[in-house]
Amino acid sequence: ILSISATWVSADIDVRASVDVKPSICTLGEPLRYIIRINAPADGEIIIGAPPLKLGKFHVRDYNVHLRRTKLRQYVTIKFIIAVYELGQLSVPPPRIQYRDITGRTHRVDIPTASVSVRGVVPPGRAQLRDVKPPLMLPLPWWVYAGIMSGIIGLILVCILIAGFARELWRRKRTPMSISISRTLPHEEAFASLDALKRDNWRDIDHEAFFANLSHTIRHYLARRFGIPALETTTSATVRYTMCVVPDGNSSTLVRDLLRVCDLVKFARYQPDEDTCKRAWEEAWSVVKQTAPHDMTRMRESSVELDANVSWMPSADDSAMERLRSIAKRETQALLDDKLSLRVMRNDAVLFESEHGGIKPLLDCVQSLGEQLHGATVVDKVIGTAAAKLCIVAGVKRVFAITASEPALAILRHAGIAYFAQMVVPRILNRAGTDLCPFEKLSAQYEEPVKFYEALIAHFSE
Structure with missing residues (x-):
C-alpha cells in the first residue's frame, strides 16, 4: 500500500493543505481512503461546503470531518471513503474549501490533486474482460398479448362507463325543477279516491287491499293539504305531525284510530268485520271533510304542493309577475345547487351567504349589514313569520323561498314585499316535527317586527 502526500502553503497567509489516498493502486469498486488535512491560523475560519456526492469520477460513500484547535493553529482533517468504476490512471479532484481571515477576506485553499491507478480484477497477462452481451428478448406466447389487449380494452370500457355516469349526474344536477301545476285540490282528489273505495256490500271485499288503499289515500291527502311527510313516516309520527298542523283535536283522533286499524290489517293479518270496514271508510271521509278548507279561492292560491309556486308583488301586471317567477325559480334552484x-x-x-339552517344566519346578516339590505333580495330555504319580520326590519324588496308558511306570506304581503314560494305550509314546525318552531312562537308574541327583532337579539345574547 502506497501513500501519496502533498503540501501547499499560501503566499499571503500561513495555510497549509495536504492530501493522502490509500491505496494508490486499486481495483474496480474497491473503497479508497481520501484524506485532506488543513493547517491554518486559529484566528480565522475554515469554510467547508456540503459534502459532495462525487469527486470527479469517484463516488463518495462516506464523509467525516474532525477539528482540533490550539492557541495559535487549527487543524482540520476531512476523511472520504470513495470508489471508482473506470480503469486507468485517474486524478481525484479536491472539493472547494475556503479560509476567512481575521479581516473578513476569503481565500480559496488550493488543495493538491491526488492520482490513483485503477486496474481490472483479471490478473496481468490474461485476456481482458469481454463486454457483456445485451439482454436477449425472448418471444412471448400469443395468449400474453391477448391478455394485455383484453386488459387495455376493459380499462377503456370502464373509463367510458365512468365518464357516462359522471355526465348523467351532471345532467341531472343541471336539469331545472319541472313544474306541473296540479289541477285537482287535495280534498277533491281524496273524495274521488274514497268514492272509488266505497262499497254497497262491505262483506265480500279484499280487506288487505282495501285498507292499504284507504291508508294511502289519507296519507297522500295529509301530505298535499298540510305539507307533512305522511307518506314517508310511521303512523305515530304522522299522528304527531297532524296534531301540530290540524287545530281540531277530533280530526287528529280520527286519523290516529284510522291508521292504527289499517296497520293491523296490513301487518298483523287482522280480519275486520263488515261494520269495522264501513266505519273506517266513514272516518276517512270525516277527516277529509273536517280539514278541507272552507275558502276554495284561498286554498287554490296557497296549495301546499311543491310545485304550487305562489307569488305576489304590489301593483304588478302579468308580464311583471312572470318575470318575478322566472327570476325566483332561477335563484331558488341556484341556492339548492350551491348547497346553501x-x-x-x-x-x-x-351580500351574504350561509349554509347553516335556522333563523340565526338571517339575524347575523341583518345585524352586520344593516342599511345595506334596503332594496335587497332574500333567497331562503324556509321563511316563517320570524324570518318575514326580520325581512321587514331589514327593508328588503323581495323574498324567494323554497318553503314558506301561510302567515309569513301574509306578513310580507301586508308590508308590500314581493315574494315567491315553491311550497306553502300552514306553519313551520320544529326539527322533530312535534310542535311549532320555537322562534315562530316567539314571533307570535310581538306584533311589531322591530320589537321581535330586539327580543331575538336578547334571546341569542343569553
Whole structure:
C-alpha cells in the first residue's frame, strides 16, 4: 500500500493543505481512503461546503470531518471513503474549501490533486474482460398479448362507463325543477279516491287491499293539504305531525284510530268485520271533510304542493309577475345547487351567504349589514313569520323561498314585499316535527317586527 502526500502553503497567509489516498493502486469498486488535512491560523475560519456526492469520477460513500484547535493553529482533517468504476490512471479532484481571515477576506485553499491507478480484477497477462452481451428478448406466447389487449380494452370500457355516469349526474344536477301545476285540490282528489273505495256490500271485499288503499289515500291527502311527510313516516309520527298542523283535536283522533286499524290489517293479518270496514271508510271521509278548507279561492292560491309556486308583488301586471317567477325559480334552484340555506343579493351582487339552517344566519346578516339590505333580495330555504319580520326590519324588496308558511306570506304581503314560494305550509314546525318552531312562537308574541327583532337579539345574547 502506497501513500501519496502533498503540501501547499499560501503566499499571503500561513495555510497549509495536504492530501493522502490509500491505496494508490486499486481495483474496480474497491473503497479508497481520501484524506485532506488543513493547517491554518486559529484566528480565522475554515469554510467547508456540503459534502459532495462525487469527486470527479469517484463516488463518495462516506464523509467525516474532525477539528482540533490550539492557541495559535487549527487543524482540520476531512476523511472520504470513495470508489471508482473506470480503469486507468485517474486524478481525484479536491472539493472547494475556503479560509476567512481575521479581516473578513476569503481565500480559496488550493488543495493538491491526488492520482490513483485503477486496474481490472483479471490478473496481468490474461485476456481482458469481454463486454457483456445485451439482454436477449425472448418471444412471448400469443395468449400474453391477448391478455394485455383484453386488459387495455376493459380499462377503456370502464373509463367510458365512468365518464357516462359522471355526465348523467351532471345532467341531472343541471336539469331545472319541472313544474306541473296540479289541477285537482287535495280534498277533491281524496273524495274521488274514497268514492272509488266505497262499497254497497262491505262483506265480500279484499280487506288487505282495501285498507292499504284507504291508508294511502289519507296519507297522500295529509301530505298535499298540510305539507307533512305522511307518506314517508310511521303512523305515530304522522299522528304527531297532524296534531301540530290540524287545530281540531277530533280530526287528529280520527286519523290516529284510522291508521292504527289499517296497520293491523296490513301487518298483523287482522280480519275486520263488515261494520269495522264501513266505519273506517266513514272516518276517512270525516277527516277529509273536517280539514278541507272552507275558502276554495284561498286554498287554490296557497296549495301546499311543491310545485304550487305562489307569488305576489304590489301593483304588478302579468308580464311583471312572470318575470318575478322566472327570476325566483332561477335563484331558488341556484341556492339548492350551491348547497346553501340563505343568500342575500342586491343588483346581482351577493351580500351574504350561509349554509347553516335556522333563523340565526338571517339575524347575523341583518345585524352586520344593516342599511345595506334596503332594496335587497332574500333567497331562503324556509321563511316563517320570524324570518318575514326580520325581512321587514331589514327593508328588503323581495323574498324567494323554497318553503314558506301561510302567515309569513301574509306578513310580507301586508308590508308590500314581493315574494315567491315553491311550497306553502300552514306553519313551520320544529326539527322533530312535534310542535311549532320555537322562534315562530316567539314571533307570535310581538306584533311589531322591530320589537321581535330586539327580543331575538336578547334571546341569542343569553
